Amino acid sequence: MPVTDPLSSRRSGGTTSARRRATATKVATVSAVVTASLAVLAGADQHMADTGRLDAGKTIDLSTEVQPQQSAQAVAFTLPEIPQIPGLTPGTLPWEPHKPAIETRPRTVRPVAGALTSNYGSRWGAMHNGIDFGDALGAPIAAVTDGVVIEAGPASGFGMWVRVQQDDGTVGVYGHVNEILAQVGQQVHAGDIIATVGNRGQSTGPHLHYEVHHPEFGPIDPAPWLGGRGVAIESLGGE
Incomplete structure (x- = not known):
């Protein structure tokens, strides 16, 4: 089993x-x-x-055989060349011809285009403290110098006037004006239109009466004062 x-x-x-x-x-x-x-x-x-074994007597030149990996990939960097503006004189900026006109405009201008009709001094037994320029009614009156408007409106004997504190400390008076185009406190530059020629007050015809008030000596002859600032005023007969 x-x-x-x-x-x-x-x-x-x-x-x-x-x-x-x-x-x-x-x-x-x-x-x-x-x-x-x-x-x-x-x-x-x-x-x-x-691979790492060196031959006997062989010298390693690290400058040629061992180089950082980055040196093989180095990229030379140079500053971008500044483009030159054709026809531009060296040292001249392209915007120089467009400098503000304030640098070249005259410091003193003739107040009106009209001719001298009356001198400063004694006239008709009274003192004539300014000079007169005959001109057409409504002709423009320019500020003679840079300054600040210190008064503008009605004036005894002148009808209407404008007074300007001028750049040298004197005060210019513009009398017999027809229309006032400046306001008190306004800064004006030589050549700015401040009023128009009128025939207001004690006047025998349209003209501008212009005075110069010195802070120490009072009214002075405007003709030599203007001449000293480069604006020649020819002497003519009285009003």
């Missing part, structure tokens, strides 16, 4: 054998991987030793 192992014995023996075989397979696989890795590392070390 054949001997039959119990089912439990067969199962136990079969499981143990299978586990042993699986363990042996894993060990063999790991050993193979480790061996292959060691071989690769050994080969790499040998390659580095071969």
